[in-house]
Amino acid sequence: MSPSTAFPFMHDVPANQSDAALQFDDVSLGYGEFTVLSGITMTVAPGQVVAVMGGSGSGKTTMLRAATGQLIARSGTVRAFGQNIAQATPAQLQTLRKRMGVLFQQGALFTDLNVFENVAFPLREHTTLDEAEIVSRVLDKLQAVGLRAAAHLRVAEISGGMARRVALARAVVLEPELILYDEPFAGLDPISMGITARLIRDLADRLKCASVLITHDVQESFSIADQVYLVGQGRQAAAGTPEQLNASQDPYVRQFLDGAPDGPVAFHYPETPAFARWLARQEGTKP
Amino acid sequence: MTDSSKTLRRGPISRLGGWVRGTIGGLGFFTRFFLALLGRSGTALRRPRLVSQQIHFIGNYSLLIIAVSGMFVGFVLGLQGYYTLRRYGSEESLGLLVALSLVRELGPVVTALLFAGRAGTSLTAEIGLMKAGEQLSAMEVMAVDPMRRVLVPRLWGGIIAMPVLAAVFSMVGIMGGWVVGVVLIGVDAGAFWSQMQGGVDVWSDVANGVVKSVVFGITVTLVALYEGWQARPTPEGVARATTRTVVVGSLAVLALDFLLTALMFGN
Numbered sequence: 001m002s003p004s005t006a007f008p009f010m011h012d013v014p015a016n017q018s019d020a021a022l023q024f025d026d027v028s029l030g031y032g033e034f035t036v037l038s039g040i041t042m043t044v045a046p047g048q049v050v051a052v053m054g055g056s057g058s059g060k061t062t063m064l065r066a067a068t069g070q071l072i073a074r075s076g077t078v079r080a081f082g083q084n085i086a087q088a089t090p091a092q093l094q095t096l097r098k099r100m101g102v103l104f105q106q107g108a109l110f111t112d113l114n115v116f117e118n119v120a121f122p123l124r125e126h127t128t129l130d131e132a133e134i135v136s137r138v139l140d141k142l143q144a145v146g147l148r149a150a151a152h153l154r155v156a157e158i159s160g161g162m163a164r165r166v167a168l169a170r171a172v173v174l175e176p177e178l179i180l181y182d183e184p185f186a187g188l189d190p191i192s193m194g195i196t197a198r199l200i201r202d203l204a205d206r207l208k209c210a211s212v213l214i215t216h217d218v219q220e221s222f223s224i225a226d227q228v229y230l231v232g233q234g235r236q237a238a239a240g241t242p243e244q245l246n247a248s249q250d251p252y253v254r255q256f257l258d259g260a261p262d263g264p265v266a267f268h269y270p271e272t273p274a275f276a277r278w279l280a281r282q283e284g285t286k287p
Numbered sequence: 288m289t290d291s292s293k294t295l296r297r298g299p300i301s302r303l304g305g306w307v308r309g310t311i312g313g314l315g316f317f318t319r320f321f322l323a324l325l326g327r328s329g330t331a332l333r334r335p336r337l338v339s340q341q342i343h344f345i346g347n348y349s350l351l352i353i354a355v356s357g358m359f360v361g362f363v364l365g366l367q368g369y370y371t372l373r374r375y376g377s378e379e380s381l382g383l384l385v386a387l388s389l390v391r392e393l394g395p396v397v398t399a400l401l402f403a404g405r406a407g408t409s410l411t412a413e414i415g416l417m418k419a420g421e422q423l424s425a426m427e428v429m430a431v432d433p434m435r436r437v438l439v440p441r442l443w444g445g446i447i448a449m450p451v452l453a454a455v456f457s458m459v460g461i462m463g464g465w466v467v468g469v470v471l472i473g474v475d476a477g478a479f480w481s482q483m484q485g486g487v488d489v490w491s492d493v494a495n496g497v498v499k500s501v502v503f504g505i506t507v508t509l510v511a512l513y514e515g516w517q518a519r520p521t522p523e524g525v526a527r528a529t530t531r532t533v534v535v536g537s538l539a540v541l542a543l544d545f546l547l548t549a550l551m552f553g554n
Binding site: 068070094095097098100102104105106108109110111112121122125126 | 413416417420421422424425427428429430431436
């Protein structure tokens with residue numbers, strides 16, 4: 001079954017697929033013997049903002065790990081800048097990663113460095129810019145996330161929301177061609193959330209960088225995304241523009257977008273034989 | 288799987304075999320880890336600032352505990368040495384006894400044990416927490432090799448800091464022995480220093496002590512980095528790794544000290 005048959009909204013992919021910054025072609029991903037997602041087909045073109053949405057534990061972050069080469073696809077092909085990641089040598093993978101920026105779910109700031117040095121880190125490692133240029137560029141990025149005056153603070157001295165904004169500044173400081181944002185809006189107040197969303201859109205428009213948002217936040221991501229992919233129940237459930245998904249009557253799409261408790265996605269974790277055995281033991285040991 | 292094979296799997300011989308295999312496998316991983324760090328050590332030469340930061344972090348912050356411990360060890364050596372030597376009427380040899388004890392044995396060994404407790408645990412916890420906080424993964428994704436950027440400067444920082452700390456320990460210890468022996472008890476100062484000057488050989492005593500402290504520096508730093516690198520990325524995992532650093536590091540130092548002493552000072 002071709003992707004366009006499976007996902008009727010998927011007609012907005014670039015005409016020339018080799019121009020895509022990131023491309024998943026019928027990809028299956030998993031850990032050990034457990035398959036997390038299968039049948040994932042996605043294309044992200046330069047200048048495009050693509051949102052990947054789905055419930056907790058649906059495998060969104062696993063897709064990000066596949067895009068960065070931390071996880072190799074079990075089947076199908078993941079291509080970054082036209083290069084098959086599974087066949088890339090370590091040196092080629094390093095070269096590909098230098099063209100990417102990643103915002104981690106937990107921020108992953110370096111705790112032994114202050115805010116300024118965290119943002120300067122990629123510049124110091126991958127460029128030969130002099131100190132004045134580094135200072136100018138880092139302060140510029142910190143200004144964009146509203147934290148210019150926090151440059152001197154230690155990571156332990158800033159709040160969780162500020163840490164995520166610093167991590168965002170670090171992810172974009174090299175102005176990469178592909179930026180992967182893992183939950184960019186989590187833990188942000190409404191003002192920061194709006195500014196961050198505009199910053200992501202602005203970077204994509206100005207630098208023509210491809211952007212992938214891994215997110216739960218329907219409102220903010222729909223306001224800036226060109227294309228949305230919905231994953232869940234181990235597969236790609238839907239794909240299309242925000243308007244197309246809003247108009248969709250698919251039960252899974254509707255339940256996710258409306259936040260309805262009833263629908264194809266069960267709120268409660270399913271009971272397993274292991275749980276039944278554990279419960280029996282617990283009940284047997286009651287006084 | 289048959290019932291008999293299950294019984295065998297749980298048997299003591301099988302458990303011993305599993306332990307031996309696990310230990311050999313662990314040694315193999317440890318050796319590969321060491322070789323991987325050595326292979327990436329060019330960073331230490333190309334970016335000396337990263338190493339000097341670690342020398343400051345590892346060495347400078349350990350200085351106080353090393354100096355204070357050295358002073359008390361020197362005090363005790365002065366007292367015990369004096370009481371023992373007095374029986375044979377050779378109190379003048381107190382300086383030689385204190386200096387040889389410190390330079391050959393106590394300086395490198397006690398410094399290494401304190402180093403494992405102070406700097407080793409700190410290194411393990413730092414690397415373990417960096418792992419738990421996805422900092423090492425973040426580096427990898429930024430096309431920065433965490434072994435090269437994080438571990439290599441710390442390894443060389445430890446290797447360089449350890450002999451300097453051992454020298455400080457010995458110097459302060461000798462001063463402690465002098466305070467107790469000469470200033471408090473009244474041993475002749477001239478005899479104290481001249482016996483030391485005449486009896487301590489630069490190569491067979493001082494240089495061997497330096498070699499020991501370099502070997503202990505490599506061992507303790509490597510164990511600390513390995514434990515942090517292998518730690519489970521949870522609070523409990525980091526706590527266990529930190530404990531293992533002290534236990535494994537200290538035992539390795541004591542075992543290596545015996546081997547090195549036998550090689551250096553045996554006939």
